[in-house]
Amino acid sequence: MLAIARILARRIALLVPLLLGIVLFVFVIMRFSDSDPASAYFQGANPTPEQLHRFRLDNGLLDPLPLRYVHFVGDLLRGDMGISVLNRAPVTQQVATALPLTLQLTLLGLVIAVVLALLLGVTAAIHRDRAADQIIRVVSLTGVAAPGFWLALLMIQYLAVNAGWFPSGGYINPADSFTGWLETMTLPAFSLSLPIAAQLTRIVRTAVVEELDKDYVRTAIGSGLPPVVVVGRNVLRNALINPLTVLGLRVGYLLGGAVVTETIFALPGMGKLMIDAVKNGDPAVVQGVVLTTAVGFVIVNLVIDILYLLVNPRLRSAAR
Structure with missing residues (x-):
């Protein structure tokens, strides 16, 4: 049992960089997506450019990409996957x-x-x-x-x-x-x-x-x-x-x-x-x-x- 515990501990330790890599990959891929959270949030409401800019500013969408990644990882560690722009519900809850x-x-x-x-x-x-x-x-x-x-x-x-x-x-x-x-x-x-x-x-x-x-x-x-x-x-x-x-x-x-x-x-x-x-x-x-x-x-x-x-x-x- 001790041998199994040691091997299991090593496998779990290897999961940490693997999970961080997965998070980074998903984060980067989604940032190259054509989807615009600001436009989706105001879907059907004909927002003004000032409203779109304010939404992006309030939600950190204009921050540098490395800073957004740090905030993203920090939110994930707290169990926060963000907010759906359509129904305003937490993604974690959905x-x-x-x-x-x-x-x-x-x-x-x-x-x-x-x-x-x-x-x-x-x-x-x-x-x-x-x-x-x-x-x-x-x-x-x-x-x-x-x-x-x-x-x-x-x-x-x-x-x-x-x-x-x-x-x-x-x-x-x-x-x-x-x-x-x-x-x-x-x-x-x-x-x-x-x-x-x-x-x-x-x-x-x-x-x-x-x-x-x-x-x-x-x-x-x-x-x-x-x-x-x-x-x-x-x-x-x-x-x-x-x-x-x-x-x-x-x-x-x-x-x-x-x-x-x-x-x-x-x-x-x-x-x-x-x-x-x-x-x-x-x-x-x-x-x-x-x-x-x-x-x-x-x-x-x-x-x-x-x-x-x-x-x-x-x-x-x-x-x-």
Whole structure:
């Protein structure tokens, strides 16, 4: 445990410059945007040049860029992402309202992707080159090639509109009705997770096949241990390293794909918040959503690093 604590402390220390770099990147990119907060603030009001100048002066938009960056970082450390120029509400408050739904969608999609990948990948590896393996490989290849938004539209058409099994959009809070929440989240979560599940299935199959061909597996089975025990206790533990690596990278796809998925299914999450902000020229909200998503991606990858250490003790020894 002490070794894990030391490694974890080093990883967290490396996050500080990484997060500062992300903040700097987002800050610079947004400053080169065509969006003008002053014009957006007075949208439809025909402001005078003096009013625009006063707004920019009061909000520090005329300060030198380095000074604006220092103020920006200081505001972030206090939890202040700025004020929306359209509805005058704090961006932090809007993000805090939309983020739970996006996290629900992302986590549910992640669970579905992992469960499907493990079931299909291990089944394909155990029945290597037989009918089950061939079918799973074709299905997974199709899933990799199918865009998530196309799957979402197909699900709406056939499972929501034609069959009427699920609603075609909208959101119900789980505190109001867990069954209603599950019904509204099932199609979005599956459309978001299936391409990732297809990729992970192929990787899990390859990793498990490589482990099954090793001497320790044949020795364990030859000594009388049931194959189910050998696969569940030894093979999976050693084969999960590569899938975990890919999973950590694909979480970014889940977070980014949630933008499109939430728009298609009319879910009031981070995706809808950012799309509305882009359409309405509200750079503070866009900036807040991008920063929150980037920080979430970094945190998830830190969690994946911790899982590496738990799954493979050899990594702990190598990292000391």
